[in-house]
Amino acid sequence: MENKQQIPKREEKLWSEIKNYQVDTNNARILGVLDELIINEKTVKIVDIAMRVESDRNIHVKGAKRNGDLLLVPFAKVEKVGEFIIVTE
Secondary structure, three states: OOOOOOOOOOOOOOHHHHOOOEEEEOOOOEEEEEEEEEEEOOOOEEEEEEEEOOOOOOOOOOOOEEEOOEEEEEHHHEEEEOOOEEEOO
């Protein structure tokens, strides 16, 4: 009998894997699609996620800023990244 060691599922995700992920709230509202990560050049930490949203949608997330068809949500609001991204509303 062969002893195969199971490889643990990795926690890290590559940018190419998460770009265009759907972004939802913790209340199951669809917000948009991940477009960019905003990084502070001095601290090299992610400060915001930028998602594309439909221009006619009126979306409210505490601390978020609208910039045309992009919604910038503070990275601290991200609860989970899995098959999609969940942010606190």
